[in-house]
Amino acid sequence: MLEISDLEVRYDTEHGEVHAVNGLSVDLAENETLGLVGESGCGKTTTAKSLIRLLESNCTIAGGSVELDGRDLTDLSLKELKREVRWSEISMIPQNAMNGFDPVYTVGEQIVEVVQAHESDTSKGEARERARELFEKLGIDGDRIDDYPHQFSGGMAQRAMVALALALDPKVILADEPTTALDVVIQDRLLDVIQDLQDEMDVAMLLITHDMSVVSERCDNIAVMYGGRIVEYADAETIIKSPRHPYTLGLRNSFPDITEDSQDLISIPGAPPTLVDPDEMCQFAPRCPFAEEECWEVAPEPVEYGDGHRVECHRADEVEYLRSEAEKHETWTELESTETDDELTETEVKND
């Protein structure tokens, strides 16, 4: 239903051109939940925002296509996109609902406004009734549509945001860390409610999060993003249980598992790339304990490993070795110490 192909999104900054999204391709089927995971700065929020062009002024879509039911959204003018796509076809739940609502209007007024802006023949009364129904489905008393955002608790406000996102019966919801600011009990219930409504209304969801346990439980498929690209893609179980990309292995092994009594958690050394005019290479190579010469010189092409499992890594064939080594935290810290040694020698040389 939603097909993103070779998407390129760039920021024009004083340091140069930042290739925030750098040739990203992924599909989303009807009613599917796709998890998009990765560190801050990997381009996951930019990807979501570029679909409905909620981009900052120095940011442009430089290439690729975003097809929704066969129509390329990148061909639309911003005006057309706002009228025909935003909210009605693709809507967004931001990380913090309090920032998503205008504090001076009641939540109901804001839902009515969005509905009427897109459906000129819907009366105010009908729009209000729809808002009430959605509130009830989300487990909020319908009368509370007349409350102001500040009268809601964090969990309630996030539910109200879900109501707004679903008000125009969209095909896709982009959920950017929708539960990160919430307590675990409230997070769990909200994800349940969203999942139920998603099934009932037949909506697909792009769930952006850094929480591997949430995507493991809630998503059909998972796309792991690094340096503006999807470096590994597969169904959720494959990504969690048998990943091939060293970055996915690192992420997986850095995440504490509440069912384990003792764990050797790893840390991925270094920092994500700035993506300013990036070189032609594997962007993960500087932080990868398995990087070889080729990784620094050639960007890996995506390789298929059956059932839609797609990996961009020169060494993905050596999976047994990668998996056993990536479990040990020394594998990752040794890399850190060799780097530091290099720096030390450099300083020593300078001092001499």
Add this chain to the structure above:
Amino acid sequence: MTERKIQVRDVKKHFPVDDGALSNLFGFGEDQSVKAVDGVSFDIDEGEAFGIAGESGCGKTTLAETILQLEEPTDGEITIDGRDVTEMDKGEINALRSDVQIIQQDPYQSLNPRFTVVQWVQEPLDIHDIGPKDERRETVRETLAEVGLRPPENYMDEYTSELSGGERQRVGIARAIVSNPSFVVCDEPVSMLDVSIRASILRLLDDLRTEKGISFMYISHDLSLLKHVCDRIGIMYLGRFVETGPSTQVINDPQHPYTQALVSSTPIINPDVERDRIELSGEVPDPIDLPSGCRFAPRCPEASEECREGEPRMYDVAADQRSRCILHDDQYDLSS
């Protein structure tokens, strides 16, 4: 035999509620207070890591602030190394401040961006006048190397605003340990950091604990994290502990219905493990208007009439594990 480091006995911190000028003037407002911390007791041994878990608003941060003497307790006793801190004079409290430190949640807001790394880390030494002045820079250099900012020369004169999140948190840790404290409170020390670098910060803190014998108190809502770093934990609900014990045991085999609900709401990364989920109704009630009887009863799936009558005591449920629930009472078991 390890020594007892911190002893907290029945500590309370209540904040008065201001009803506004009119009620104060005419005196018709009730004397109300927010019972943020309402009778908490626990011990932390030397070199031990104790964790406090609970939802936002349960009072865990206020409890930490009270122990650190940033808030004066309304009632109760806090002893550090056998000395009651609630009875210390200003000079003694000041001396205590170099021995008891905090590592804060947000490395982007807890560091002053106008300070260079060396200024920021050296400040506690200057304030408490620790060590000769001309050696302090060297102390800072050594501390930076110790927290993994290597080589320290590359960091000393950088502004903190130029560092990454992980580096900033290391600077925060350096500042906390530079005065050689024996007790450190960590308030959500990694929640603002990317998952990929959290383990290195946790490992650093744990090395400081084992190598220097520093006692740690971790505050977090993340049970997986607390299980990973803490020896023992306390689960807090509306200002009181509902369950305490060895962290592995409390999380693997929770006894209090609230702990059971918290554990069962935590998502599991392992797709082979199915969660046994317990639904909680409602949200945490207002700490001004506490429910009578068991504080958790209004949300508890197992609550009965008796739960609303009086607040249950802590029951011993297993070795070193205690839970505040009437279900553990033998007499209750007999009658039901």
